[in-house]
Amino acid sequence: MIWRAEPKQAVFLSCEDDEVLYGGAAGGGKSDALLIFSIMRRVAIPSSRGLILRRTFPELERTLILRSHQLLTGRAKWQAQQKRWRFPNGSILEFGYCASEEDVYQYQGAEYEDICFDELTQFTEFQYTYLQSRLRTTKPGVKVLTRAATNPGGPGHLWVKSRFVDVGPPNTPYRDPESGLVRRYIPATIDDNSYIDRAAYERNLSALPEAERRALRYGDWDVFSGQYFREFRRDIHVIRPFDIPSWWRRFRSLDYGLDCTACYWWAVDQSGRCFVYRELYESGLNLSKAAQKIVDMTPAEERISYTVASPDLWNRRQETGQSGEEIMRQAGLTGLVKADHNRIPGWRALREYLEPYTDEQGVEVARLAIFENCVNLIRTLPALVHDTHNPEDVDDACEDHAPESIRYGVMSRPGRSVPEEEQKKRLRARQKLVRPASRITGY
Ligand SMILES: Nc1ncnc2c1ncn2[C@@H]1O[C@H](COP(=O)(O)OP(=O)(O)OP(=O)(O)O)[C@@H](O)[C@H]1O
Numbered sequence: 536m537i538w539r540a541e542p543k544q545a546v547f548l549s550c551e552d553d554e555v556l557y558g559g560a561a562g563g564g565k566s567d568a569l570l571i572f573s574i575m576r577r578v579a580i581p582s583s584r585g586l587i588l589r590r591t592f593p594e595l596e597r598t599l600i601l602r603s604h605q606l607l608t609g610r611a612k613w614q615a616q617q618k619r620w621r622f623p624n625g626s627i628l629e630f631g632y633c634a635s636e637e638d639v640y641q642y643q644g645a646e647y648e649d650i651c652f653d654e655l656t657q658f659t660e661f662q663y664t665y666l667q668s669r670l671r672t673t674k675p676g677v678k679v680l681t682r683a684a685t686n687p688g689g690p691g692h693l694w695v696k697s698r699f700v701d702v703g704p705p706n707t708p709y710r711d712p713e714s715g716l717v718r719r720y721i722p723a724t725i726d727d728n729s730y731i732d733r734a735a736y737e738r739n740l741s742a743l744p745e746a747e748r749r750a751l752r753y754g755d756w757d758v759f760s761g762q763y764f765r766e767f768r769r770d771i772h773v774i775r776p777f778d779i780p781s782w783w784r785r786f787r788s789l790d791y792g793l794d795c796t797a798c799y800w801w802a803v804d805q806s807g808r809c810f811v812y813r814e815l816y817e818s819g820l821n822l823s824k825a826a827q828k829i830v831d832m833t834p835a836e837e838r839i840s841y842t843v844a845s846p847d848l849w850n851r852r853q854e855t856g857q858s859g860e861e862i863m864r865q866a867g868l869t870g871l872v873k874a875d876h877n878r879i880p881g882w883r884a885l886r887e888y889l890e891p892y893t894d895e896q897g898v899e900v901a902r903l904a905i906f907e908n909c910v911n912l913i914r915t916l917p918a919l920v921h922d923t924h925n926p927e928d929v930d931d932a933c934e935d936h937a938p939e940s941i942r943y944g945v946m947s948r949p950g951r952s953v954p955e956e957e958q959k960k961r962l963r964a965r966q967k968l969v970r971p972a973s974r975i976t977g978y
C-alpha cells in the first residue's frame with residue numbers, strides 16, 4: 536500500500552496506550568491516521584474486528600468510507616450491506632455511526648479489538664464510554680485499544696478537553712486512577728501534514744471568526760464565547776520546563792483557602808519576563824499544613840524573595856487572636872507580604888502580561904509563561920468567563936483560585952532580574968562608596 540506516515544502520524548500509530556486522542560487542529564491527517572491504524576491492526580491480528588465511527592452516516596460516507604475505498608480496493612472485500620471490509624485473513628473493519636444516544640445499542644452484542652472515533656467532540660461522553668464497553672478480545676497477547684481524532688469545538692468540547700487535554704502535558708501518558716487505563720493526547724496541526732494544499736486550507740480558515748479560526752488552525756482548546764482571557768494561547772503561554780538560572784529572582788504567590796490552596800512559584804528573567812514554574816493546588820489543607828507543604832516543595836537552594844498572599848490572611852481570628860499569616864509563619868513560611876487584591880486593575884494587569892509580542896528572535900511570546908506542569912492553572916485560567924453584571928470583572932462562580940494567585944503575583948510588580956556580572960559591579964560600586972566614608976569618619 537502506498538501510504539507513508541507523517542512523523543506525527545507515526546507517533547500516533549506506534550503508541551500502545553489504551554486511549555489516544557490525535558489531532559486538535561484541522562487538516563492534521565487525523566482521519567487518515569485512524570483509518571490506517573485500524574487497517575494495520577486488521578492485518579496484524581488475524582480474525583480481528585475493528586470499528587470506526589462518526590456521528591452520522593452521511594459524514595461517514597463522504598469521508599472515511601470514501602477514503603477506505605482508495606486505500607483498500609483490491610486488498611480486501613467491501614461488503615456494502617454491512618458497511619465493512621473483510622480481509623483475506625478473516626479480519627473485519629466495520630464502519631458505524633451514532634446519531635442518537637440510543638444508536639449505541641446497535642452495538643450491544645458486538646465485540647471489537649479496537650474502536651476509532653473520528654471527530655470525537657461530536658459524540659457524547661455516554662456514547663464514548665458505552666462503546667468502550669464493547670472492547671474485548673479472546674486473543675492472547677492482544678490489547679484492546681480506543682483511538683480518537685477531533686478538532687476542538689462542538690457539543691462534546693468540554694468532556695473531551697477534560698478527559699484528554701486537561702489531565703496533563705500533551706504527548707505524555709496519564710493513568711486514570713479509577714480505571715487504571717492509560718490515556719494520551721497527541722496534538723497535530725496542518726503543519727504536520729505535508730500532503731495538504733496549505734495555502735488553500737489557510738484561505739478557507741481565514742474567512743472564519745477569530746475564535747473558530749484559532750480552534751481549527753492551531754487546535755486551540757481554550758477559545759469559546761464569554762471567555763475572559765481570549766489572549767490565552769497554549770502555544771505562547773505554556774512552555775516546556777527548563778533549568779532556571781540560579782541568579783533569577785524568584786518569588787511565590789499564594790491564594791489560601793481551606794477549599795483550595797493555590798500557590799505558584801515564579802522566576803523573572805533579565806528582561807522582566809515571568810515564568811511560573813511550580814504549582815501547589817490542593818484542597819483541605821489547614822493553614823499550617825499549607826505552609827509546611829509550600830516550604831517542603833521549595834528546594835533549599837531556591838532563594839525566594841517574598842511570598843505575596845491574599846490580605847485576609849492578616850485578619851485576626853476570633854478564636855485564637857492569631858492571624859493566618861502568624862500561623863503560617865510559625866509553621867515555617869516566612870516572608871509573606873500582603874497582595875494588592877483590587878480585582879479589576881489586577882485582571883487588567885494580568886491581561887497585559889498575557890498580551891503576545893514578538894521578541895528579538897522573532898518569536899511570539901508573552902511576559903507571562905507557564906511551565907506545562909502547572910496543569911490546574913493552565914486548565915482554569917482560559918476557562919474564566921466575564922461577569923455578566925460587570926463585564927470588566929471575572930464571574931466569581933468560576934474556579935478562580937489559580938488565576939487569583941497569579942493576579943497577586945502580577946500585582947506584586949515583579950522586577951527584572953539583574954545578571955550576576957552586573958550584581959557584582961553594583962556591589963563593588965557600593966563598597967567603593969562606603970570605604971572613603973568610613974575613612975573620613977575614622978571607623
Ligand atoms: N500520510 C499520508 N499520506 C498521504 N495522504 C495523506 C496522509 N495523511 C493525510 N493525507 C491526506 O491529507 C488530507 C487531509 O488529511 P485528513 O483528512 O486525514 O486530515 P484531517 O485532520 O482528518 O482533516 P479534517 O480536520 O478536515 O478532518 C487528506 O486528503 C488525506 O488523504
Ligand SMILES: [Mg+2]
Pocket residue numbers: 565566567653
Ligand atoms: Mg478528518
